[in-house]
Amino acid sequence: MEFTSLLNTSLDLNSKPIRILNDAPPKQETTESNFIELGFLRNVPAANGNEEKGALIEELNRVSAENKKLTEMLTIMCENYTQLRNQLFEYKNDHSVENTQAAAAAISISNKRRKAAAAEISSAINNNVQNNSESSSSDEDSSKKQREEHIKPKISRVLSRTEASDTSLIVKDGYQWRKYGQKVTRDNPSPRAYFKCSFAPTCPVKKKVQRSIEDQSIVVATYEGEHNHPHPSKAEATSGSNRSLTLGTVPCSTTLSSSGPTITLDLTKPKPQSQEEKRNLRGNINAPEFQQYFVEQMASTLTKDPNFKAALAAAISGKFLQQNNNNRTENW
DNA sequence: CGCATTTGACCCGCGC
DNA sequence: GCGCGGGTCAAATGCG
Numbered sequence: 330m331e332f333t334s335l336l337n338t339s340l341d342l343n344s345k346p347i348r349i350l351n352d353a354p355p356k357q358e359t360t361e362s363n364f365i366e367l368g369f370l371r372n373v374p375a376a377n378g379n380e381e382k383g384a385l386i387e388e389l390n391r392v393s394a395e396n397k398k399l400t401e402m403l404t405i406m407c408e409n410y411t412q413l414r415n416q417l418f419e420y421k422n423d424h425s426v427e428n429t430q431a432a433a434a435a436i437s438i439s440n441k442r443r444k445a446a447a448a449e450i451s452s453a454i455n456n457n458v459q460n461n462s463e464s465s466s467s468d469e470d471s472s473k474k475q476r477e478e479h480i481k482p483k484i485s486r487v488l489s490r491t492e493a494s495d496t497s498l499i500v501k502d503g504y505q506w507r508k509y510g511q512k513v514t515r516d517n518p519s520p521r522a523y524f525k526c527s528f529a530p531t532c533p534v535k536k537k538v539q540r541s542i543e544d545q546s547i548v549v550a551t552y553e554g555e556h557n558h559p560h561p562s563k564a565e566a567t568s569g570s571n572r573s574l575t576l577g578t579v580p581c582s583t584t585l586s587s588s589g590p591t592i593t594l595d596l597t598k599p600k601p602q603s604q605e606e607k608r609n610l611r612g613n614i615n616a617p618e619f620q621q622y623f624v625e626q627m628a629s630t631l632t633k634d635p636n637f638k639a640a641l642a643a644a645i646s647g648k649f650l651q652q653n654n655n656n657r658t659e660n661w
Numbered sequence: 662c663g664c665a666t667t668t669g670a671c672c673c674g675c676g677c
Numbered sequence: 678g679c680g681c682g683g684g685t686c687a688a689a690t691g692c693g
Contacts, residue, residue: 507664507665507666508665508666508667509666509684509685509686509687510667510668510684510685510686511666511667511668512682512683512684512685514682514683515681515682515683521683521684523684523685537684
């Protein structure tokens with residue numbers, strides 16, 4: 330099963346300010362649209378006339394409807410995610426015996442060459458398949474294919490948005506990684522970094538991180554294999570120290586939109602939280618606490634977004650200008 | 662001093 | 678067999 334995080338859950342907040350008045354000058358238009366998006370609508374004075382007021386109310390209604398739609402979409406996505414996660418757990422349970430054998434083989438041969446290791450792992454899996462399977466020799470081809478599927482390490486891609494100037498190639502996913510190499514590949518001028526799980530050789534998981542050739546602000550992390558140990562943040566939660574809330578076993582930090590600017594939500598970023606809160610939140614995404622946490626995360630992400638900051642600054646400065654103008658008109 | 666990162670060298674698979 | 682390119686190793690280096 331390949332897990333590719335190409336879902337676009339981004340809200341595209343204010344990347345293109347909404348046009349309110351078609352004939353309004355650009356500067357004014359941007360400021361006013363920002364007012365609406367940032368919730369300053371109530372403070373906009375009615376001095377500009379009833380026509381504009383009506384337009385603003387209409388816009389507010391439109392934005393409210395859009396917000397409702399987005400909320401529904403988010404709910405559906407959460408449901409889908411929960412379903413997929415359950416399916417993953419079921420799948421894992423079904424294959425736990427095979428995975429255990431493969432992991433044991435991987436540990437015992439950690440110092441051998443990769444080829445030999447792969448051969449041993451595959452033979453361990455093959456033995457298991459053969460032992461468990463009652464298939465006759467006529468099914469050899471299909472069982473071969475099955476084996477090949479087992480041998481293939483699980484590969485998943487995660488896309489993360491970072492500062493384009495940030496050259497660290499670090500994708501925060503909660504796990505600890507040790508960098509063991511960096512290469513410049515032919516198809517992409519930006520270097521590719523190679524990481525191993527810090528639990529290696531016990532944990533065979535590797536990841537490759539490289540900036541997207543299309544958008545330098547996006548880093549693509551390719552994960553190979555599955556961790557055979559609990560998520561560090563989970564382990565910490567059980568052992569007493571708190572760093573982050575995890576939303577499942579797969580990294581859910583990122584999204585990518587292939588077209589247009591997006592805002593990426595990083596749900597794995599560490600956040601101070603009490604043990605009790607964590608217990609209450611885990612596994613109940615509909616809980617008000619979770620939703621509050623989710624909103625906090627979104628707010629945190631938004632405040633880190635330069636576009637959002639610029640929009641906020643524009644809105645605030647616009648607000649002050651507006652107030653000054655009003656004061657002047659009142660004083661005159 | 663120990664650990665993580667860097668980086669050049671090396672290995673290996675693949676296409677010609 | 679050779680060259681190319683991706684992936685890995687391991688000595689050197691940096692940092693806390």
